[in-house]
Amino acid sequence: MVPKTCEIRCRRGFSLVSIMIAIAILLAALIGTSNFRYYSVLDAKKAAAKITASRIGLMLCENWRGLGGIETYDPVTYLGTDLTITSSAGPDKPADFTLLGSYTVIANGANFYITLSWKDVSAGLRALNIIVAWAQREQGTSSLNDTDRSFKLTTYAL
Numbered sequence: 001m002v003p004k005t006c007e008i009r010c011r012r013g014f015s016l017v018s019i020m021i022a023i024a025i026l027l028a029a030l031i032g033t034s035n036f037r038y039y040s041v042l043d044a045k046k047a048a049a050k051i052t053a054s055r056i057g058l059m060l061c062e063n064w065r066g067l068g069g070i071e072t073y074d075p076v077t078y079l080g081t082d083l084t085i086t087s088s089a090g091p092d093k094p095a096d097f098t099l100l101g102s103y104t105v106i107a108n109g110a111n112f113y114i115t116l117s118w119k120d121v122s123a124g125l126r127a128l129n130i131i132v133a134w135a136q137r138e139q140g141t142s143s144l145n146d147t148d149r150s151f152k153l154t155t156y157a158l
Contacts, residue, residue: 046136050149052107056083057132057153060114069118069126069157075103083107089144090115091131094152110134113144121156129154 064073076085083105090102090113097117105112115131133150 048108049110049134049136052110053112053132053134053149053151054153056105056107056112056114057130057151059083060116061128061130061153061155064116064128064130065155065157069128071098071100071118073100073116075101075114075116088113091133091144091147091150093117093131094119094129097127097129111143113147124158126157127154128157 059079060075063075063078064070067073067078075083076087079085084107085103085105088102088104090104093099093115094117097119100116100118103114103116105114111134113133117129117131119127119129121127130153131150132153133144133147135146136149137146
């Protein structure tokens with residue numbers, strides 16, 4: 001016996017196609033969220049390294065300026081107890097400045113390479129220049145050749 005159309009029961013529910021579409025939408029949202037978290041953490045690490053580099057540069061600059069910009073300034077002597085700092089190779093100095101020294105500072109598990117230089121601008125006025133370079137790609141032990149970020153800080157001492 002063939003059932004009549006009015007006797008066929010319609011069952012309500014989800015079809016396989018609608019379930020697959022829902023899963024695809026959820027996967028796209030999940031992948032997007034995980035990418036966002038990854039890049040957020042990566043950007044936070046980059047920002048932390050830049051903040052650390054700027055604090056180190058500012059600390060050295062202010063300490064050197066506080067001593068009157070002396071030509072014999074050695075940050076190992078003045079800051080060695082508070083900071084892990086050693087003499088080493090550093091970034092190149094500006095062309096018209098006199099090199100004072102190059103150092104490596106280890107902070108937050110990363111190496112920061114610093115070059116100190118100075119120039120007499122006029123009688124009684126000295127420009128103090130600090131260049132800080134660091135490797136943004138990797139944390140931990142790195143060499144000067146690995147550095148891919150740097151900035152310069154210049155202040156004046158009377």
